[in-house]
Amino acid sequence: MCGIVGYIGYRDAYPILINGLKRLEYRGYDSAGIAIIGKETKIYKKKGKVSELEHLIKEKDASGTIGIGHTRWATHGEPNDTNAHPHTSQNGLFTVIHNGIIENYSRLKDRLEARGYEFLSMTDTEVLANLIEHIYITANGSLDAEHAVRLALTKVIGAYGVVIIAKDEPDKLIAARKGSPLVIGIGDGEYFIASDATPIIEYTDSVIYLNNDNVAVIKKDQLTLKTIDNDQLEPMIQKLTMDIGSIEKNGYEHFMLKEIFEQPKSILDTFRGRIAADLSEIRLGGLHHVMPKIENAKRIIIIACGTSWHAGLVGEYLIETFARIPVEVEYGSEFRYRKPIIFADDVVIAISQSGETADTLAAINIAKEAGATVLGICNVVGASIPRETHAGVYTHAGPEIGVASTKAFTAQVTVLTMMAVMLGKKNNKLSEEEYLKLIKELVSVPDKVEEILKYDSLFKEISSLYKDATNFLYLGRGYLFPVALEGALKLKEISYIHAEGYPAAEMKHGPIALIDENMPVVVIATQDNSYDKIVTNIQEVKARNGKVIAIVTEGDKIIKDLADHVLEVPKSHEAIAPLLTVIPLQLLSYHIAVMRGCNVDQPRNLAKSVTVE
Numbered sequence: 198m199c200g201i202v203g204y205i206g207y208r209d210a211y212p213i214l215i216n217g218l219k220r221l222e223y224r225g226y227d228s229a230g231i232a233i234i235g236k237e238t239k240i241y242k243k244k245g246k247v248s249e250l251e252h253l254i255k256e257k258d259a260s261g262t263i264g265i266g267h268t269r270w271a272t273h274g275e276p277n278d279t280n281a282h283p284h285t286s287q288n289g290l291f292t293v294i295h296n297g298i299i300e301n302y303s304r305l306k307d308r309l310e311a312r313g314y315e316f317l318s319m320t321d322t323e324v325l326a327n328l329i330e331h332i333y334i335t336a337n338g339s340l341d342a343e344h345a346v347r348l349a350l351t352k353v354i355g356a357y358g359v360v361i362i363a364k365d366e367p368d369k370l371i372a373a374r375k376g377s378p379l380v381i382g383i384g385d386g387e388y389f390i391a392s393d394a395t396p397i398i399e400y401t402d403s404v405i406y407l408n409n410d411n412v413a414v415i416k417k418d419q420l421t422l423k424t425i426d427n428d429q430l431e432p433m434i435q436k437l438t439m440d441i442g443s444i445e446k447n448g449y450e451h452f453m454l455k456e457i458f459e460q461p462k463s464i465l466d467t468f469r470g471r472i473a474a475d476l477s478e479i480r481l482g483g484l485h486h487v488m489p490k491i492e493n494a495k496r497i498i499i500i501a502c503g504t505s506w507h508a509g510l511v512g513e514y515l516i517e518t519f520a521r522i523p524v525e526v527e528y529g530s531e532f533r534y535r536k537p538i539i540f541a542d543d544v545v546i547a548i549s550q551s552g553e554t555a556d557t558l559a560a561i562n563i564a565k566e567a568g569a570t571v572l573g574i575c576n577v578v579g580a581s582i583p584r585e586t587h588a589g590v591y592t593h594a595g596p597e598i599g600v601a602s603t604k605a606f607t608a609q610v611t612v613l614t615m616m617a618v619m620l621g622k623k624n625n626k627l628s629e630e631e632y633l634k635l636i637k638e639l640v641s642v643p644d645k646v647e648e649i650l651k652y653d654s655l656f657k658e659i660s661s662l663y664k665d666a667t668n669f670l671y672l673g674r675g676y677l678f679p680v681a682l683e684g685a686l687k688l689k690e691i692s693y694i695h696a697e698g699y700p701a702a703e704m705k706h707g708p709i710a711l712i713d714e715n716m717p718v719v720v721i722a723t724q725d726n727s728y729d730k731i732v733t734n735i736q737e738v739k740a741r742n743g744k745v746i747a748i749v750t751e752g753d754k755i756i757k758d759l760a761d762h763v764l765e766v767p768k769s770h771e772a773i774a775p776l777l778t779v780i781p782l783q784l785l786s787y788h789i790a791v792m793r794g795c796n797v798d799q800p801r802n803l804a805k806s807v808t809v810e
Contacts, residue, residue, distance in 0.1 A: 199267060199269050199270050199296040199392070200218060200221030200222075200226060200267065200268035200296075200391075200392050201221075201265075201267055201294055201358060201360060201390065201391060202214055202217030202218055202220075202221065202266045202267075202389075202392075203264065203265040203266070203294075203370055203372070203389070203390030204217075204262075204263065204265075204387070204388070205263045205370050205387065206262060206384060206386055206388065206417050207262060207386055207387060208262060209261070210263055211233060211259040211261070213264075213389070213396075213400075214231045214233070214266035215231070215251055215254075215266070216396070217389075217396030218247045218266050218267075218268055218396075219247050220395040221268055221392065221395065221396060222247060222799060223395075223452065223598040223600060223798060223799065226269055227244065227245075227269060227270060227276035228244045228268070228269045228276050228277070228278070228280070228282075229242065229245075229247045229267065229269070229281065230250065230266065230267055230281045230283055231264055231265065231266040231283070232264060232265050232266075232283040232285075232294075233259055233260070233261040233264035234262075235258065235261040238285075238289075238362060238367075239257075239258060239259065239261070240283055240285065240292065241253055241254050242282065244277050247268065263362075263368075265283060265292070265294050265362060265390075266294070267281075267294035269281055269282050272298055272321070273298075273320045273321045274318055275319070279317060279318050280319055280320050282294045282295065282320075282322060283362075284320060284325075286327045287315060287327055287330065288330060288334070289364055290330045290364045290365065291326050291333070291342070291362070291363055291364070292326070292361065292362040292364075293322055293325055293326040293329070293359055293360075293361050293362075294359065295322040295357055295358070296356075296357065296358040296377040297377035298355045298356055299321040299324065299325060299353050299354070299357065301353065301354040302321035302355075305324050305328055305353075306324045309324065309328065312331065314327045314331070321355075325353065325357075325359070328349045328352065328353075329346055329349040329361070330345075332349050333345035341366065342361075342363030342365065342369075342371060343371055343414050344427075346412065347373075347425050347426075347427065350373055350375070350425055351425060356376030356377045357375050358373075358374045358375075358376075359372065359374075360372045361373075368416055369414055370390065370414075370415045371412065371413070371415070372390055372415065373407075373413070374409060374410075375409045375410055376409060376555065376581075377553075378393060378407075378581060379391070379392060379407045380392075380404050380405070380407070380579070381404060381413060381415070381420065382400060382401040382403065383401055383403040383405065383420070386417055386418055388415045388417075388420060390415070393551075394437050395596065397437070398437055402436050403434050403437075404434070405420075405432045405433065406435065406579040406584075408584070410424050410426075411430065412424070412425055435579055438578060450791075451599065451787075452598040452599040452798045453603060453691070454787055455599075456598070456599050456603045457604070457650075457780070457783050457784060459604050460604045460607050460650075460780065461643040461644070461646045461647045461650075462643070463592075463593070463594040463604040463607065463608050464607055464608065464611050464646065464776065465643040466593040466595070467593050467611040467612060468611055468639060469593075471615060472615075476636050476637055478636075479622075481590055481615060481616065483590045483591070484572065484588050484589070484590065486588065487570055487572070487587055487588045488623070491570070492624060494542060494543065495522075495543070496522070496523045496524070496525065496542075496543050497516060497522055497524045497525075497544045497545075497546060498526075498539070498543055498545045498546070498569075499524060499526045499545075499546045499548065500527050500528075500529050500532055500545060500546070500548070500561070500564075501527075501528075501549065501554075501557060502528060502549070502554050502556055502557060503686070504602040504605065504606050504683060505602075505605075505606075505609060506526065506528060507679045507680075507683040508548055508606055508609035510678070510679035510682070511680075511775050512526070512546070512548075512613035512616070512617065513525075513526050514675065514676050515614055515618075516613070516616070516617045518617070519617045519618055519626060519635075519772075520620035520624050520626055521621075521624065521626045522624075527560070528556070529547075529554060529556030529557035529559065529560045530556040532560040533556055533559040533560050533563060539563070539567035539568075539569050540567070541568035541569065542569075543564070543569040543570070544569065544572065545560075545564040545569045546571075546573075547561050547571065547572070547573050547582055548609055549573075549574075549580075550575070550577070550592075550594075550597060550605035550609075551575075551580060552573070552576070552580025552581055552582040552583055553580055554582075558582060558585060561582065561586060562585070570588075571586045572586055572588050572590075573585075573588075574590055574592065574612050574613070575589060575592065576592045576593075576594050576595075576597065578591060590612050590615075592605065592611070592612055593608065599798045600690070600691075600798060600800055601687055601691050601786070601797070601800065601803075603783050606779065607646075607780075610776055611639070611776065614635075614639055614772065614773070614776075615639070617772075618632060618635045618639075634770070635770065635772065635773075638769060638770040638772075638773045639773060641769070641773075642776050642777070645766070645769065645777055646776070646777065648767055649766055649767070649777060649780045650780065650784075652765075652781075655764070656764065656781055656784040656788060657784075659762050659764070659785065660789045661788075661792060662762075663744075663789065666694060666715070666716075667694065667695065668695045668715075668716060669685065669696035669716075669717050669718075669719060670685075670696070670697055670698075670717070670743075671684045671696060671698040671718075671719045671720075671721070672698075672701040672704060672718060672719070672720045672734060673700070673701060673720070673778075674700060674702065674725075674730065675725060675726075675771065676725075676772060677721040677723065677774060677775065677778060678698070678699075678700045678701075679775065680721050680774075680775050680778050680782065681700075681701075681721055682698035683698070683779055683782065684719060684782030684783075684785075685697055686698070687782060687783055688785070688786045688789065688790075690786075690800050690803060691787070691795055691797050691800050692790035692793050693793070693795060693800075694789070694793075701720065701730070701731050701734040702730065704734060704737065709737065712742075712743040713741060713742055713743065714744070716744065717743075717744045717746060719746045719747075719785070720734065720735055720738070720747045720748070720756075720760070721748045721778045721782075722748060722749050722756055723748065723749060723750045723766065723771070723778060724749075724750040724753065725774065726771070732756060735756060735759050735760060736759065745759065745761050745762070746760065746761065746762045746764065746785075747759075747760035747763050747764070748778045749765055749766070750766065750767075750768050751765045751768055752765075752768075753765070764781045766778055766781070
């Protein structure tokens with residue numbers, strides 16, 4: 198959740214650190230800080246936005262060519278200047294920035310207080326800084342800083358991505374990772390450190406992704422990589438595929454709006470090269486060596502969180518319909534803390550935009566221990582989930598900076614659609630005619646999304662009528678029920694309006710009690726085999742004076758006469774409809790949030806990558 202940036206080299210560190218923190222603002226945070234090594238280590242930190250930190254430093258000394266920076270998302274202790282990172286040990290020997298949660302910090306803190314340590318903050322990070330210092334001092338000169346860091350980390354339970362400055366060894370940075378991502382960029386006589394690649398790409402495209410229990414000791418002209426147990430490692434250098442333009446707004450008011458409008462391209466990029474040019478075949482190369490296990494699976498379990506969970510629900514409908522394999526969709530956070538029954542012939546699919554979702558990663562480990570075949574669907578190359586799974590598929594949606602996921606959802610659904618159709622064909626559950634028709638339908642989606650986006654001004658106009666609503670209800674059936682959930686989540690995330698998604702038929706089992714003239718009801722009602730039933734649901738809402746905003750198939754006349762507002766999408770196969778119907782819901786949420794004065798790209802209390810429990 199938090200953001201990390203570090204630099205060591207020949208340039209002034211401050212501009213790199215402050216610009217890096219701005220690049221990381223999308224991750225969500227409540228305070229920011231930097232530490233720069235000059236004649237002494239200078240630390241500046243401030244509650245609030247990076248701009249407020251920048252203002253604080255404006256007239257101060259920020260010179261130096263080595264430094265670290267951090268944006269904090271509060272876990273231990275309220276957001277304030279004191280709890281902001283970096284944190285320094287009691288005697289000033291170690292300065293630490295940290296992502297993650299140290300679960301046994303309270304016990305460690307008690308032991309350190311018994312040895313005379315006093316604490317200024319409420320954070321678990323200050324505990325780590327003092328633990329390292331205590332080990333270092335107690336050794337009476339027999340340990341260097343790196344050794345003290347490694348020993349301290351062996352006593353820590355939890356997740357961390359840390360970068361550490363040692364006062365006695367000011368020519369180096371020490372970085373370590375367990376469960377919270379870190380990437381190191383390699384320059385010519387310089388190194389860059391970050392929690393993801395966005396602060397690095399303007400300087401280098403050569404990076405090293407740290408694995409769990411890796412420790413890197415970094416000097417200006419040297420990097421040493423080893424395990425926490427001091428085993429030497431050979432760094433694996435990878436090339437970044439993103440470019441600087443992909444993380445700029447490019448004229449859009451917000452990243453979220455840009456990413457909504459990027460969906461024709463991101464969907465195309467997700468199936469590009471995976472569907473034969475003559476539309477005769479789907480090939481998912483990342484699954485090739487595990488296809489026999491997938492085809493013969495008695496059950497598929499999809500594990501995800503948030504928006505990715507909604508994509509997984511669409512996947513359940515798709516796979517069960519086309520491949521006739523039973524599917525269960527699980528929240529990662531629930532899966533890991535109950536005693537799930539997993540068989541060796543199960544296939545587990547983990548879905549995550551970032552590839553770093555802590556609960557999903559923990560669920561992956563449980564599934565692997567049970568002997569299941571584990572697949573990943575992920576957007577970020579080099580992330581933890583692709584490295585931890587047996588096989589998988591990248592979505593190729595490109596960087597998603599807005600906290601509220603949009604193009605990642607449609608890319609994930611695109612991958613799941615390809616998987617379901619391909620499995621159906623291999624399992625002889627789909628005829629050749631149906632197979633080819635579905636491929637053709639999927640390939641038509643980018644052009645159809647382009648058509649929907651042309652009506653943005655209409656979505657904006659309708660949004661203006663409901664920006665002051667306090668509640669929304671979203672209804673859908675079949676493939677469109679998960680879309681209703683996703684639409685409600687988008688509105689909650691960025692506009693702070695309470696919203697709930699339901700299967701339309703479930704409205705009578707409780708939610709109908711809420712409907713009156715003040716309740717906007719968004720109904721996803723494209724023409725499919727449940728169309729007549731959802732028309733009845735709309736009539737039930739109208740009988741209670743509810744306001745109906747309906748997403749319908751182009752040319753629909755029946756619902757047009759019933760609903761207060763109609764938003765049309767191009768005609769498609771019902772299995773493809775989620776990819777089209779979600780676009781109006783994204784735009785409605787966006788425009789309502791903007792009109793309410795909300796911070797669309799950085800909603801309160803939210804973070805892009807949930808790397809802690």
